Amino acid sequence: MEQQTAEDPILVVGAGISGLSAAYTLSQAGANVVVVDSRSRAGGVMETTTLDGCLVEGGPDSYLSQKPWATALVRKLGLEQELIGSNDDRRKTFIVRDQQLVPMPDGLLMMVPTKILPMVGTRLLSWPTKLRMGLELLRRKPAKPRDGDVSVAAFFRDHYGQEAVDYLAEPLLAGVYGGDPERMSAPSVLGRFVELENKHGSLSLGVLRERKAAATTHAPTPIFRSLRQGMGSFAEALVRAIGPQHLRLGQSVLALEPQRGGYHVSFADGASLQASQVILALPAYAAASLLESMHPLSAKLLGQVPYHSSATVALTFDLAQFQRPPEGFGFLVPQRERQTLVAATYVQNKFPHRTPEGKVLLRCFVGRAAEANPGLRDDSSLVDAVLADLRRLIGLVAQPRHCAVFRWPRAMAQYEVGHAALVRELRRQVSAIPGLHLAGNAFEGIGIPDCVRVGTQCAEAALGKRS
Numbered sequence: 001m002e003q004q005t006a007e008d009p010i011l012v013v014g015a016g017i018s019g020l021s022a023a024y025t026l027s028q029a030g031a032n033v034v035v036v037d038s039r040s041r042a043g044g045v046m047e048t049t050t051l052d053g054c055l056v057e058g059g060p061d062s063y064l065s066q067k068p069w070a071t072a073l074v075r076k077l078g079l080e081q082e083l084i085g086s087n088d089d090r091r092k093t094f095i096v097r098d099q100q101l102v103p104m105p106d107g108l109l110m111m112v113p114t115k116i117l118p119m120v121g122t123r124l125l126s127w128p129t130k131l132r133m134g135l136e137l138l139r140r141k142p143a144k145p146r147d148g149d150v151s152v153a154a155f156f157r158d159h160y161g162q163e164a165v166d167y168l169a170e171p172l173l174a175g176v177y178g179g180d181p182e183r184m185s186a187p188s189v190l191g192r193f194v195e196l197e198n199k200h201g202s203l204s205l206g207v208l209r210e211r212k213a214a215a216t217t218h219a220p221t222p223i224f225r226s227l228r229q230g231m232g233s234f235a236e237a238l239v240r241a242i243g244p245q246h247l248r249l250g251q252s253v254l255a256l257e258p259q260r261g262g263y264h265v266s267f268a269d270g271a272s273l274q275a276s277q278v279i280l281a282l283p284a285y286a287a288a289s290l291l292e293s294m295h296p297l298s299a300k301l302l303g304q305v306p307y308h309s310s311a312t313v314a315l316t317f318d319l320a321q322f323q324r325p326p327e328g329f330g331f332l333v334p335q336r337e338r339q340t341l342v343a344a345t346y347v348q349n350k351f352p353h354r355t356p357e358g359k360v361l362l363r364c365f366v367g368r369a370a371e372a373n374p375g376l377r378d379d380s381s382l383v384d385a386v387l388a389d390l391r392r393l394i395g396l397v398a399q400p401r402h403c404a405v406f407r408w409p410r411a412m413a414q415y416e417v418g419h420a421a422l423v424r425e426l427r428r429q430v431s432a433i434p435g436l437h438l439a440g441n442a443f444e445g446i447g448i449p450d451c452v453r454v455g456t457q458c459a460e461a462a463l464g465k466r467s
């Protein structure tokens with residue numbers, strides 16, 4: 001009979017960035033750790049490959065440098081010299097309006113305007129919206145914070161009107177969450193802006209005041225960071241540090257059963273393992289199915305976090321086939337424009353060393369909440385739909401040299417209205433299950449830095465450093 005001993009490993013289920021961050025922290029502390037993933041490679045949605053001499057990111061291509069946790073982990077791994085920033089000199093983003101690319105006005109912090117002249121001059125918004133944006137500066141600090149949760153759309157509509165939701169908030173957030181602003185929770189997705197509202201009333205004024213206060217203390221940093229060899233090399237470095245012998249890839253966890261002070265873990269291939277503790281670093285629905293018989297209430301709460309599917313399509317071209325070199329980092333396509341594309345990045349401008357001289361690499365992002373799940377289209381019709389959009393929107397005439405499709409079914413957690421309360425209750429319930437921890441992108445942040453932070457915190461809890 002299996003006995004729990006001091007040697008029983010801590011099991012991390014899921015080898016995406018959340019699980020690898022947890023496993024790294026455990027292994028650095030000298031704990032016995034086993035990481036399991038149903039995929040045959042580590043990294044989860046972080047996947048880097050090459051296509052036509054270009055370095056292609058199938059999933060995330062970078063992370064926000066403002067959040068420190070991913071950079072801190074890269075440094076611990078000794079990869080500081082591999083860190084690169086986005087080429088912000090060429091940072092210009094366009095938004096599609098009436099099937100034309102319109103430059104995003106200068107001075108926007110996400111969707112909050114902070115400069116008057118660029119807003120006055122932009123073709124992106126109508127005069128009534130511009131006027132409304134100007135008047136927003138006069139908005140007073142509220143007597144008390146808003147009661148309860150509010151959707152992103154309702155929040156921004158209240159400040160800047162519907163057109164600002166349609167042509168700023170929705171496209172900017174769709175590239176991150178693929179979600180519907182009418183359903184997404186403002187405090188969970190854009191907590192900083194809700195705080196600014198509480199503190200200053202006007203969001204524009206709040207951003208300006210905070211920027212002024214921070215101006216003297218911050219050296220300029222690139223907006224996005226990545227690794228020279230791509231985000232996949234982050235996962236590879238973590239695997240090397242953890243020790244590849246501690247990973248079991250291509251193995252799905254089927255069931256968890258509390259046993260002898262730990263967990264009896266059953267795998268899809270019939271194998272089993274006795275673990276002292278378990279960190280579930282999985283999409284919420286996958287964690288829910290493992291907790292269903294052990295803790296039905298937690299499973300039910302986990303099942304309430306919705307997920308969207310997305311896909312990226314990488315296309316390479318010869319620059320010579322373009323009349324003019326593509327400008328800026330790329331463009332965003334509002335839902336109102338009814339295209340397949342959600343966004344496209346010109347990789348040769350954002351991360352120039354990822355493409356050889358004379359090549360164009362277009363990275364197209366597909367899959368909006370209200371649109372067909374990309375899984376419903378085969379690869380060639382998905383590429384055709386993307387190319388048709390590119391012909392319409394940027395006048396593409398060139399034929400792609402190569403293309404690659406990366407599908408991410410149910411990978412993007414959606415933080416809908418009520419999310420914070422749901423997560424609070426879930427954390428409360430799970431804290432009562434001994435030796436079980438929840439990491440992943442479903443709770444306190446979907447971006448890579450937050451996944452690193454939450455994964456690390458779970459490991460610290462497993463080591464007894466954190467409650």
Ligand SMILES: Cc1cc2nc3c(=O)[nH]c(=O)nc-3n(C[C@H](O)[C@H](O)[C@H](O)COP(=O)(O)OP(=O)(O)OC[C@H]3O[C@@H](n4cnc5c(N)ncnc54)[C@H](O)[C@@H]3O)c2cc1C
Binds near residue numbers: 013037064251310440
């Ligand atoms: C296309 C795309 C682009 C993105 N772009 C960015 C970006 O530019 N910047 C940014 O910061 N964030 C970005 N994100 C978000 C970010 O990449 C993800 O939120 C984050 O990587 C999720 O990591 P994770 O480890 O929590 O989950 P995942 O990477 O999804 O890993 C979960 C793992 O669990 C495994 N698994 C599931 N069930 C089981 C089971 N029963 N047994 C064993 N294993 C199982 C899966 O195989 C998977 O490998 C993007 C996401 C996508 C999909």
